[in-house]
Amino acid sequence: MDYDLGDDAVELRHRLRELIDKHVPADFLGACTDDPQDLATTETFCKLLAAEGLLALAWPKEHGGGGGSVWQQTVLREEMWAQHEPRGPQYMGINWVGPALMRYGTAEQKTKHLAAIASGDVIWCQGFSEPEAGTDLVSLRTRAVPDGDGWRISGQKVWTSYAGMASWCVLAACTDPAAPKHKRLTLFLIPMNRDGFTVRPISSMLGPHHLNEMFLDGVQALPGDVLGEPGDGWRVMREALAFERVGIARYARCESLMHRIQTQLGDDWDQLPESLRARWVRALVDLRVARLLAYRAVSLQDDPSAGAAASAARIATTTCDQQVAELLFDVLGPAALDSGPSAALHGAIEDHWRYAQAATVASGTIEVQRILVARDALGGHR
Structure with missing residues (x-):
């Protein structure tokens, strides 16, 4: 397949980054914090995206979407996750509840739920x-x-x-x-x-x-x-979870954090031990592999039998999450434990490390993902 997302992807990235810079605070670290303003930020931002035709970008227009491609939706996922998901909990409705409804829902269910999800009016x-x-x-x-x-x-x-x-x-x-x-x-x-x-x-x-x-x-x-x-719930669940597993672009946040820390280090980057810089390059290579595996899963997401591709992408992205978390901790040293506005990247490094620990458990453990990939490689034999 062709992994070039095209010129419109570049334009879309610029547009999304401008919206994020203008409407999302620099110290935003997600909706699930002690500060209720963070959830309010996501609710307002979702309304903005919906008004711009971007919240459900790849959904068909008849369901309240933007009629875009799955690759435009992939760009949206990457830019959102890189900035700590300013859509908040809406990604669940957008990434898999909505697509599952389109595939399995009745006409009444589609009418009742899809427009509400696409407009950012409901959390699932x-x-x-x-x-x-x-x-x-x-x-x-x-x-x-x-x-x-x-x-x-x-x-x-x-x-x-x-x-x-x-x-x-x-x-x-x-x-x-x-x-x-x-x-x-x-x-x-x-x-x-x-x-x-x-x-x-x-x-x-x-x-x-x-x-x-x-x-x-x-x-x-x-x-x-x-x-x-x-x-028929098990079949629907399996396909829905495949949508979810490719819906979180974890590699994008890892790349963003690495780029931002390298910029912050400035001339101090050259003072890092050679072993750390070698690990840095290895992590960048692994992140590129994870990105390409995710793209492969996206290209197959209309194929109900392609769940193993989503599992392979999930394995790569979650292990990169933990790999980069440990690397950034070693680069920053004790300062990586700091949180709050005065910490490096407003505490994003410490926040990323905590969330990365659960990455290989959420949405199906990494052991289960490996079993699914192995079964597919063996032609379904157990």
């Missing part, structure tokens, strides 16, 4: 992982029991990002425990204000708001809440 969360079914999602225990022409859902979810600020949840539940594993699950689109939902934040090194646990006590699910078909 993902109710998949459970205390005893994080990686092995087909074994989850949350039950959806028939109730009239719908269901009543009870169970517990964990590690749910943005649940405290989301208004809708894509919820996975077991509708037929006696069925084969790949036919046990159903996906539901549930409003978070429905009776029976309880959300509790989980304290972690990632900061407030990022992780939560959810308890469901007889939450009602209606026939129109099902995404896809009852019993």
Whole structure:
């Protein structure tokens, strides 16, 4: 494939960087902080992007998108992630909830949800992982029991990002425990204000708001809440997660941080030990490989059987996240531990290191990604 994104990609990057420079504070480190203004910044910025036709850039125009290409959307992902994702939690709705709705949603679901996502009016969360079914999602225990022409859902979810600020949840539940594993699950689109939902934040090194646990006590699910078909949830989940795994351009933030630190070091760069500069070059090479693997996954994202490409890209980008975090810590020394406005890059190095520790766990552990790649290489044999 051709990895040249074209002249319009250069123009789009310039446009996005101008918007970020003008509307996002220099010390912005994401929406999940102690400062409520950071979440407010993302909400305002999403509205701005939507007004410019950029929030859902690659979505079809009939769904409220910009009608652009997947490569324009890739540029958008890269520029957003490089600047600590000023779209905030919206990337989940844009990157995979929306595409999954386009592929599996009913006409009524598309009308109800897609325009709201594309305009930045709604935040979604993902109710998949459970205390005893994080990686092995087909074994989850949350039950959806028939109730009239719908269901009543009870169970517990964990590690749910943005649940405290989301208004809708894509919820996975077991509708037929006696069925084969790949036919046990159903996906539901549930409003978070429905009776029976309880959300509790989980304290972690990632900061407030990022992780939560959810308890469901007889939450009602209606026939129109099902995404896809009852019993087809595992297939929808696999394809949706493939969208998510290529939706975070981690390599772009790594490259940005390395460039900004090198600029900040100035003449002191030449004083770094040769071993550190050799590691720096190695990291740049690995980041380029991760970028190209991500581009390959993007080129295949309309192919439902191409999940292994997304897993390979995920492996490369998450390991680069940790590689660059350690490298930047070694370059800066004890100063890398500083956080706050007076720290290097307003604390972005320390922030990146903390988030990088979870990179190989989120959205499917690196071990699971390696298994998926291995199965694909072996032609599906286990």
